[in-house]
Amino acid sequence: MNSAEFLLWVRGPGLNIALVIFTIGMLIRLLEIFMLGRKQNLAELRANGVSAGLRTIFTRSTPADKNSMRRSMFTFVAGYGFHIGLFVVIFLLTPHIQLIQSLLGFGWPALPTPVVDLFTVIALISLMALLWRRLTHPVVRYLSTPQDYLVWAATFLPLLTGYMSYHHLWFPYSWLLGVHILSVEFLLILFPFTKLTHAFTLFISRWYTGMMAGEKGVAS
Amino acid sequence: MSNNKPLGQALREQGVSRRGFLKFCATTASLMALPPSMVPAIAKALESARRPSVIWLSFQECTGCTESLTRSHAPTLEGLIFDNISLDYHHTLQAASGDAAEAAREAAMEENKGNYLLVVDGSIPLGNPGYSTIAGISNLEMLKEVAEHAAAIIAVGTCAAYGGLPHANPNPTGAVSVEEIIKDKPIVNVPGCPPIPVVITGVLAHFLTFGKLPELDHLGRPLAFYGNNIHDRCYRRPFYDKGLFANTFDDEGARKGWCLFKLGCKGPVTYNACATIKWNDGTSFPIEAGHGCLGCSEPNFWDMGGFYNALSESTMNLSRTAAVGIAVGAAAGTASGLLNRRKKSKAEAAHETVSVKDLQREDKS
Ligand code: SF4
Ligand code: SF4
Numbered sequence: 001m002n003s004a005e006f007l008l009w010v011r012g013p014g015l016n017i018a019l020v021i022f023t024i025g026m027l028i029r030l031l032e033i034f035m036l037g038r039k040q041n042l043a044e045l046r047a048n049g050v051s052a053g054l055r056t057i058f059t060r061s062t063p064a065d066k067n068s069m070r071r072s073m074f075t076f077v078a079g080y081g082f083h084i085g086l087f088v089v090i091f092l093l094t095p096h097i098q099l100i101q102s103l104l105g106f107g108w109p110a111l112p113t114p115v116v117d118l119f120t121v122i123a124l125i126s127l128m129a130l131l132w133r134r135l136t137h138p139v140v141r142y143l144s145t146p147q148d149y150l151v152w153a154a155t156f157l158p159l160l161t162g163y164m165s166y167h168h169l170w171f172p173y174s175w176l177l178g179v180h181i182l183s184v185e186f187l188l189i190l191f192p193f194t195k196l197t198h199a200f201t202l203f204i205s206r207w208y209t210g211m212m213a214g215e216k217g218v219a220s
Numbered sequence: 221m222s223n224n225k226p227l228g229q230a231l232r233e234q235g236v237s238r239r240g241f242l243k244f245c246a247t248t249a250s251l252m253a254l255p256p257s258m259v260p261a262i263a264k265a266l267e268s269a270r271r272p273s274v275i276w277l278s279f280q281e282c283t284g285c286t287e288s289l290t291r292s293h294a295p296t297l298e299g300l301i302f303d304n305i306s307l308d309y310h311h312t313l314q315a316a317s318g319d320a321a322e323a324a325r326e327a328a329m330e331e332n333k334g335n336y337l338l339v340v341d342g343s344i345p346l347g348n349p350g351y352s353t354i355a356g357i358s359n360l361e362m363l364k365e366v367a368e369h370a371a372a373i374i375a376v377g378t379c380a381a382y383g384g385l386p387h388a389n390p391n392p393t394g395a396v397s398v399e400e401i402i403k404d405k406p407i408v409n410v411p412g413c414p415p416i417p418v419v420i421t422g423v424l425a426h427f428l429t430f431g432k433l434p435e436l437d438h439l440g441r442p443l444a445f446y447g448n449n450i451h452d453r454c455y456r457r458p459f460y461d462k463g464l465f466a467n468t469f470d471d472e473g474a475r476k477g478w479c480l481f482k483l484g485c486k487g488p489v490t491y492n493a494c495a496t497i498k499w500n501d502g503t504s505f506p507i508e509a510g511h512g513c514l515g516c517s518e519p520n521f522w523d524m525g526g527f528y529n530a531l532s533e534s535t536m537n538l539s540r541t542a543a544v545g546i547a548v549g550a551a552a553g554t555a556s557g558l559l560n561r562r563k564k565s566k567a568e569a570a571h572e573t574v575s576v577k578d579l580q581r582e583d584k585s
Contacts, residue, residue: 003439012534019541019542027550035553037561095481103539103542205333214289
């Protein structure tokens with residue numbers, strides 16, 4: 001297989017296979033959660049939970065109390081650096097928007113490539129720092145499962161190969177681009193079966209927590 | 221047409237000055253990334269080179285490659301060198317036809333056994349030998365026959381190099397490239413749809429100078445010409461980097477000469493000399509004329525998704541795939557959810573109420 005055939009496969013059948021597995025897997029996951037049902041709430045509602053639920057979705061993204069933030073400054077900075085970087089890279093790079101547009105029929109403006117490039121570097125460094133911590137911090141290390149390392153690698157590779165493709169590092173661009181797309185396909189396929197699902201379920205559970213607390217009339 | 225005048229003499233007879241000849245040698249050297257100190261060696265070798273016998277076979281092709289090489293622009297040295305190879309057989313260009321032409325080919329093969337160059341343009345159909353024949357001989361048969369005693373083969377154009385248009389999905393004729401058939405001869409791929417004229421004379425000059433073929437890349441292309449990525453050499457690259465793109469062929473971005481990525485430019489995965497050597501005697505190249513690169517020097521470029529779809533888009537219909545995924549996922553998710561609910565209500569129904577009495581220790585009795 002030469003680079004052109006490889007690229008053709010990952011851009012065509014490979015991407016489609018990954019997308020099918022991703023959508024089917026994620027829908028099963030989410031529908032299972034939504035259809036679980038909740039126990040009937042017999043208590044009188046103190047307030048409407050909807051607004052509290054919505055609020056919690058956002059407030060949990062901000063460091064509410066200085067104390068816990070200070071205590072885990074490292075996780076805080078690296079975690080945010082990584083997640084924001086990843087978000088910018090995925091959703092604000094022109095070629096990616098072009099792909100999303102071909103899928104959904106609409107797009108949005110992109111950031112200049114050097115800016116996205118900077119965010120890629122931030123995300124890469126943050127991810128490496130987080131891995132280093134996972135390996136050196138005794139408690140985190142003890143709590144880590146093989147899946148944690150797998151998911152780390154699956155997230156790191158698309159970023160790394162994307163960075164290498166953009167800068168044409170070491171290998172011919174056609175190969176790099178092919179490997180980059182393949183690594184994304186790998187990530188998409190792993191997505192429904194690993195903790196990566198948190199990218200979706202996070203909002204459900206935040207909403208749920210906020211709503212429950214709201215109905216009881218307490219702050220979440 | 222066999223004529224054994226050395227190349228230098230033949231060129232002089234055509235009115236090429238020594239100066240012009242040396243200039244050509246210098247350009248060739250620089251194109252092939254050879255040090256300037258090589259120029260005299262090239263000049264010397266070319267000067268005294270006997271015109272090599274060349275047999276040119278055209279299979280499933282559109283004659284675009286021949287057109288590109290022979291009529292690209294006013295006579296140049298490349299053109300003259302090309303004219304001065306002893307083109308013993310080229311069924312488009314030669315005067316003879318039918319049996320006489322085939323006889324010329326056989327005579328040239330016999331006379332220069334083991335020394336002639338074979339140039340091929342067009343792909344070879346494996347589906348049915350009758351799809352493409354010359355004088356009743358199938359392409360496959362003729363290629364094998366002529367390749368057997370060739371010194372080297374130059375596959376000109378993407379069809380001969382990688383299958384090209386005839387090989388495009390669904391490949392009705394079962395078209396393949398030269399290198400898929402001939403395994404035991406040195407082959408140089410000079411892809412392009414069509415290739416840049418000077419590239420083929422460059423390869424010829426290299427062969428005449430050094431008696432061997434130039435260094436090739438992983439797709440069998442001379443590195444000297446195909447070592448550069450269009451995107452890396454593109455003068456619109458700063459716009460790509462800044463994120464300034466033309467969205468249509470007549471918007472403000474297009475007028476300002478911004479990057480053509482969104483309009484389907486395949487430059488980032490294309491290796492060719494367009495952005496450096498340029499076309500039409502160095503006038504310009506497609507991206508300069510406002511159209512994205514099609515990636516014509518790469519295998520399967522016809523199947524790289526639509527010419528006007530961005531490189532990052534899928535070559536297949538992603539939306540349809542997503543729709544199928546969503547439909548199946550929704551059905552499977554609902555089914556699984558319902559099963560879980562049934563399990564839950566069954567468990568609830570089977571639940572026995574436990575009273576305090578049940579929990580009392582019985583060890584007293
Ligand atoms: S026009 Fe094509 S080759 Fe030039 S910078 Fe844009 S994408 Fe790259
Ligand atoms: S710009 Fe691209 S498509 Fe056009 S001739 Fe050059 S390699 Fe081929």
